[in-house]
Amino acid sequence: MSIAATSASAHLHETTDVSELTVDGVTQDDILARHIPGQAAGRLYERHLLPSTATHIRLLELRVADSAAASEPGAPPLPETIVCSLLTTPIESPQPFKALSYHWGTDDKTCSLEVSGSCVRITPSLDTALRYVATQQETLYLWVDQICINQEDSAEKSDQVLLMTDIYSKAEQVLVWLGETADRSDELMDLWRDIGQQAQSIGLEDYFTKEKVSRMLEIMNSRSVDDPLTEPYHQIVDTARPQFEKLLQAIIDFDQRPWFHRVWIVQEVSLCPNTVFVCGHKTVPVDYVVHTNHIFSTAIKQSLKSGPDMGFQRLALQALSPRTVPLLSTRRRRQRFQNGVGDGDELFHLLRKLFVESDTKATQSRDRIYGLLGLAVDSKDLAIKPDYSTADPALAFTSVARAMIRNGRVELLSFSQFPKEPGLENLPTWVPDWRSNLLPSYYVIFESAEDHLLGESGNTKVSLAPTNEQNILGIRGYIVDSIDEVGSAWDASGGNASCLALFKTLEELCRKSAAVGEPIYPSASRRAEAVWRVPVGDLYWTPETDYIRARKPLVEDQYRDCLAVSEIVVNWGSMSAEEQKPAMQEITSRRFTSGRYKENMSGMNGKKPYVTCRGYLGMCPGSAVAGDVVVILCGARLPYVLRRQDQGDRWTFLGEAYCDGVMDGEIMGHREERLFNIE
Incomplete structure (x- = not known):
């Protein structure tokens, strides 16, 4: 700046229109700015x-x-x-x-x-x-x-x-900046590039389709599968395995980098075909990392079968659950959608994937939704316009929840959980806050599911009624019954004593149901099945079958194994040495099947067993009490529990429920449809 400019600046306070002052063609405002x-x-x-x-x-x-x-x-x-x-x-x-x-x-x-x-x-x-x-x-x-x-x-x-x-x-390209070199990140980036190139060269990407996914699973589990991919795939696994074993901690450290936990990055990494990770001075195409993660999973699972020490097992299990897996699977689904060969993800699927049992962060709470709109294939149908003009974000959450329910996603109600997080306490009871680590629904619904396992509302479609208040959800449905009695909330971490307490409570409630005598079951034997269907929500998972409806004799037998093991363990201290020997043999013979049943009970964690006035049995939200009402909403796949408010026909939403005997639409046509105004 010239001396003249300095002098002019010194006397600016004497000039009323400072925007007209220029020095070498630059206004004084620009100089100050x-x-x-x-x-x-x-x-x-x-x-x-x-x-x-x-x-x-x-x-x-x-x-x-x-x-x-x-x-x-x-x-x-x-x-x-x-x-x-x-x-x-x-x-x-x-x-x-x-x-x-x-x-x-x-x-x-x-x-x-x-x-x-x-x-x-x-x-x-x-x-x-x-x-x-x-x-x-x-x-x-x-x-x-x-x-x-x-x-x-x-x-x-x-x-x-x-x-x-x-x-x-x-x-043209998305540059994903992950941070500077640290914690052996250069070695990891080089390995991703090397293994990713090899995986791409053998055509691994061609097997990431609905038609070939089952064949891919066979190849992963066996080297004897008759397929052109089998031998080259396992050769890469053999080569990569010792390298992965040396970099387990580096993989864990890399996964903790802050970028992986931002909500905005999901669409940023998913939309552009040419996307690269940049870490320090190293770069690697993101799709190479997709392929490498697949090879890594197979390799480390093989390592775990060899019986390594506990320290290695801990690192391996932690490394097998990185944020990159759901993130990059979302990218793959979006890229396939853009190429016209896949369905992509609806907003509901994205919200569930990122905020249910997952730690995803956003600076502003409403960005949990807005940060995913660009990736959701149904964003235009939802007609959501981001709005940052209001101080209270509750309106954004409420509007989006209503739009998704209107489009048929009644199951989002399962993720309206309590208490709401600070800053969103005034949300209506039916609106999820989509905070990190929400509890999962007991009904696992996959994006690709064609035949749903449950459908208590039959063929009904969601039916909303206009309301004069933004916070009210006017939705039609049916009352199943009022809750007559509830037990204690089941704690999945409570061990055998907690299991045994739940089983005994359900046995007692089943006897009360039979005593009522209402013909809500086709037979007395079907009513008795509630004791083993209710704890797992009539759904069952095994590695061989994936999710199925609970059935005899498989699930009933495993329930009895779990009941027997729980009784032995709880009563162990009162047994004599002579009694303990055969008891231990029984535990050993039933331990595996008992554990499988207990694993399937985890979806009911925090819920209470209940019986209704007419004798329906099930599991309800932990906040439910006698007098609350089990309802079926049109278009829903699960029952929910509502509480009638004092001021007339207004209801408070409590949460999802399981109700034995209504999960296949049995009451449709036997109840009068009504309107629920939930706030």
């Missing part, structure tokens, strides 16, 4: 107004001005200075660009970046990411949300979120 970040950002977006926030995006042009010393031996030097500018382009036919996916980290924007002559504050994680990706080429046109969207403009932000599908689908 470079040193006042908030003002700078405002000026920047004023100079780069989008013709329409619904049709255009901004791109960041990066050029390396000069470089510092290399950050790692043998690595290219990181740029010390990056020259940046903004430009606009229509999303319909954009200028070629790449998109950056990264973890924001702290919201504190403690770093600065000069963009088009203005100083813009950015987070340290973005500052580091830009310096690494800028080394890849001399000039880089990049879309990065923190800069290309005016984060202070709620209306612009809402419109731009709706363009996420186009942004990440039309990018």
